[in-house]
Amino acid sequence: MSENKPKRLESAKAVSAALRQYYEDIWAGHPLAWSVVSSNPLNDICRMLGIRVAYPENYACVCAAQHFSEKYCTIAEANNYKPELCSYIRNNFGYLLAQDNDHPLGGIPKPDLLMVVSNACLNYLKWFDALRLFFDKPYVVLNTPHRMFDYEVPDYYIRYVAREIEECIGQLEKISGNKVTDQKLKETAHLSREQGKYWRELLDLNKAVPAPMNLSDLANLIFVPSSLSGTQHGVDLLKLATAEIKERIKKREGAIQDERHRLVMFNIPPWYRLGFVNYFAQRGCVFPFGDYNRYLWYTQDFEDTDPIEYFAKKGLSFGLDGGCGSTIAETLYGCIGDRLARDIKEFKIDGAVVAINKSCKIMSTGALDVANLIHERFHLPVVLIDVDQADERTYAEGQVQQRLEAFFEMLENK
Amino acid sequence: MTAMEHINQIARDMRAYLSEASSKSEKKFIGVMHPIVPQEVLFAACLHPVRLFPFPGEQTNMAHAHLHVYTSSIFRAIWDQVLKGQFSFLDGVVLPESCETVTYFSRGWRYHRKNDFVATMAGVRFNKTKNALIFFRDDLENLKKELEEFTGREIFEEALTYAIDVYNRNRELLGNICNLMKQERPPLTGVDLFNIFMVSHVMDKEENNRLLEKLLSELLDLPAGERPKARLLVSGPCLVDGRIYETIQAAGATAVCADTNMGLRSLAGQSESDNDPLLALARSYANLPCPFSISAEHRLSYLLDLVQEYAVDGVIFAIERACEAEIMDFPYLERELRKKGVPVGFVETEYMCDMAPVQTRIEGFIESVMK
Numbered sequence A: 001m002s003e004n005k006p007k008r009l010e011s012a013k014a015v016s017a018a019l020r021q022y023y024e025d026i027w028a029g030h031p032l033a034w035s036v037v038s039s040n041p042l043n044d045i046c047r048m049l050g051i052r053v054a055y056p057e058n059y060a061c062v063c064a065a066q067h068f069s070e071k072y073c074t075i076a077e078a079n080n081y082k083p084e085l086c087s088y089i090r091n092n093f094g095y096l097l098a099q100d101n102d103h104p105l106g107g108i109p110k111p112d113l114l115m116v117v118s119n120a121c122l123n124y125l126k127w128f129d130a131l132r133l134f135f136d137k138p139y140v141v142l143n144t145p146h147r148m149f150d151y152e153v154p155d156y157y158i159r160y161v162a163r164e165i166e167e168c169i170g171q172l173e174k175i176s177g178n179k180v181t182d183q184k185l186k187e188t189a190h191l192s193r194e195q196g197k198y199w200r201e202l203l204d205l206n207k208a209v210p211a212p213m214n215l216s217d218l219a220n221l222i223f224v225p226s227s228l229s230g231t232q233h234g235v236d237l238l239k240l241a242t243a244e245i246k247e248r249i250k251k252r253e254g255a256i257q258d259e260r261h262r263l264v265m266f267n268i269p270p271w272y273r274l275g276f277v278n279y280f281a282q283r284g285c286v287f288p289f290g291d292y293n294r295y296l297w298y299t300q301d302f303e304d305t306d307p308i309e310y311f312a313k314k315g316l317s318f319g320l321d322g323g324c325g326s327t328i329a330e331t332l333y334g335c336i337g338d339r340l341a342r343d344i345k346e347f348k349i350d351g352a353v354v355a356i357n358k359s360c361k362i363m364s365t366g367a368l369d370v371a372n373l374i375h376e377r378f379h380l381p382v383v384l385i386d387v388d389q390a391d392e393r394t395y396a397e398g399q400v401q402q403r404l405e406a407f408f409e410m411l412e413n414k
Numbered sequence B: 001m002t003a004m005e006h007i008n009q010i011a012r013d014m015r016a017y018l019s020e021a022s023s024k025s026e027k028k029f030i031g032v033m034h035p036i037v038p039q040e041v042l043f044a045a046c047l048h049p050v051r052l053f054p055f056p057g058e059q060t061n062m063a064h065a066h067l068h069v070y071t072s073s074i075f076r077a078i079w080d081q082v083l084k085g086q087f088s089f090l091d092g093v094v095l096p097e098s099c100e101t102v103t104y105f106s107r108g109w110r111y112h113r114k115n116d117f118v119a120t121m122a123g124v125r126f127n128k129t130k131n132a133l134i135f136f137r138d139d140l141e142n143l144k145k146e147l148e149e150f151t152g153r154e155i156f157e158e159a160l161t162y163a164i165d166v167y168n169r170n171r172e173l174l175g176n177i178c179n180l181m182k183q184e185r186p187p188l189t190g191v192d193l194f195n196i197f198m199v200s201h202v203m204d205k206e207e208n209n210r211l212l213e214k215l216l217s218e219l220l221d222l223p224a225g226e227r228p229k230a231r232l233l234v235s236g237p238c239l240v241d242g243r244i245y246e247t248i249q250a251a252g253a254t255a256v257c258a259d260t261n262m263g264l265r266s267l268a269g270q271s272e273s274d275n276d277p278l279l280a281l282a283r284s285y286a287n288l289p290c291p292f293s294i295s296a297e298h299r300l301s302y303l304l305d306l307v308q309e310y311a312v313d314g315v316i317f318a319i320e321r322a323c324e325a326e327i328m329d330f331p332y333l334e335r336e337l338r339k340k341g342v343p344v345g346f347v348e349t350e351y352m353c354d355m356a357p358v359q360t361r362i363e364g365f366i367e368s369v370m371k
Helices: A011-025 A041-048 A056-065 A069-078 A087-097 A124-135 A155-176 A182-205 A215-221 A223-227 A232-250 A276-281 A307-316 A328-335 A338-346 A367-376 A397-413 B003-012 B014-024 B039-044 B073-083 B100-112 B130-151 B157-180 B190-202 B205-221 B243-250 B277-285 B296-309 B324-339 B355-369
Strands: A032-034 A052-054 A113-117 A139-142 A261-266 A285-290 A351-356 A382-386 B028-032 B047-051 B090-096 B117-121 B231-236 B254-260 B314-320 B344-349
Touching: A011 A215, A011 A223, A011 A232, A041 A052, A041 A113, A041 A139, A041 A155, A041 A182, A041 A307, A056 A069, A056 A087, A056 A223, A069 A087, A087 A124, A113 A124, A124 A139, A124 B296, A124 B324, A139 A155, A155 A307, A155 B130, A182 A223, A182 A232, A182 A307, A215 A223, A215 A276, A215 A285, A223 A232, A261 A367, A276 A285, A328 A338, A328 A367, A328 B100, A338 A367, A351 A367, A351 A397, A367 A382, A367 B100, A382 A397, B003 B014, B003 B190, B003 B205, B014 B028, B014 B047, B014 B190, B028 B039, B039 B047, B039 B130, B039 B157, B039 B277, B047 B190, B073 B100, B090 B100, B100 B117, B117 B130, B130 B277, B157 B190, B157 B205, B157 B277, B190 B205, B190 B243, B190 B254, B231 B243, B231 B296, B243 B254, B243 B355, B254 B296, B296 B324, B314 B324, B314 B355, B324 B344, B344 B355
Parallel strands: A032 A052, A032 A113, A113 A139, A261 A285, A261 A351, A351 A382, B028 B047, B028 B090, B090 B117, B231 B254, B231 B314, B314 B344
Antiparallel strands: none
């Protein structure tokens, strides 16, 4: 087994600094909204109004990565939040109900308002409804219906979400005491669109052999589209990363030293085992892409001349884009056609790791079909593993390793 | 045969009933998941809508190739039985944005069964603004078009208005039967009530209306039933397992009302007349008291009303373990109901789950609330 440790991107330092700064800034003033990280136009709009935004979902990842999830999930369960609930939600309520002040990054401040969009997880609305009842604070809801069909999003979807965004803006203006100007709205929509362009370019650059980025780099960079969307700072960070990646490609410098296998990862990584990627790297395996970063965020470009319509499309996250790229709920069956075939070919993928994640039914429903498809149609080795995104107690190290060892053997014998 | 005997006979073997009914009917049968789908639109399209639920007593195995074990066991069992050809009497399905598994697997259904007619429908969650109702109405218009393409016939406004009347009558009759359960000595058991609702979900609505009218007239002649040791409200999602109600009954209590997707929540679509029948449907269905559609706070006030109306001694939450929307509301509902002095019990259910632990919990709860 070689050392083959992934080489960290220089631009990752800037992203990490931005993340630390972000957590410092949310303590710096009011009003503070708690929100969800999915393709959420309300986050972009809040920044125009001087409303700071914190993400309990992101924070749950931080808690898991710093091994606080056992403590928080246990506290939540003792307070009747059942183990079947998503571990992000249990982490969040465990954090809120914990009696001590020992929290990762010093915790996140209590919200002045709760803000949610329904485009991704169906339980976002329920989670934030529970938070509203917990804090007794204003609740701003943007309903963005899931597209469950295979045709383009009809106009009445866009009209509906655009009008709802206008209603939400009215509520947010009232809470903040500030006004959204047309100019600012246009600028923010444009910056959001620009970020999308850089994000897609960045992901496409990883088609290079050797792959300049690994899954851990992508997991780190995803902080930008998820938390800094619609900001110049976000655009600058992605520009910086893109330039560095181009340089790596020019020098034929890979994310790992001895790249022998290129894998695709399906589902959210177990945040408490980020060394998971290193374990693969030691076997010469790199992940040029995963469905979580490629098929969820900024999957397609659309016009920003009418910013409200742009944000509505962003909230609906959006059309088919060659068989993919709509709301998270549609990801797996959305990509299962030509899009996945193209990506497997262009990224030169020779194996897949498919995780079944108890906490995320969206990312897991369809996973078995994806695994079968990759195996039967593309004749590639596939390994299925059971992991929970943020409940460390459920991780069966021995079982996962056994499965992976068998998978590595398949890869070598392919 | 009395109406109740007829209902119980159908309820004993729903699959046999549906197979026979479809072979005799000229209508196509369409499976409908969840009460949020306005079946009136299907009825107006000369289709026979049937609420989708798994037939009891089957092992789920084939579905596990497509749906992992953390998805809804109810939907997995339905899918399993679809794969095994046990829903061969169906000509298609309508799957709404509702439970996670249904929403996320709707495209999976199409992926595996390309020749099935699969219509979908979006939901209007939480914010029932005027704009939201217009969207819901537009989405019903979209559903109507899909049904028109499928059947090859136009759905006229008169047909929709007629369908609304038929369904409103059905809800009225079921509502009248539920009202009888408010009596100190209810004339029906909780098991009877469950069967009445389940049969109403599969039977042609006009035929069902005639049967319910007969049932109501027979119930008026019946002597009062026994006074139950405890009057319970059962709350949960797609609670399709009659053994829960049998267990309650066997312990001497009665489930006098069911805040479930198969129970009272199905009565929420009573539509007011409107020049635009689709808007009338949108308005009434948007307020379905299901956790996907409304906040926990609204559910609490709905439950407290039921507790009072039905003079309930306690509430049992019987929640399918994969139904996160219900599980998410539970801590708040339990806490607030207890604050109001309403005893609360909890049982975790799954399709064909082992009843021994469920029975122990239910019996323990009944003993604690018995008068």
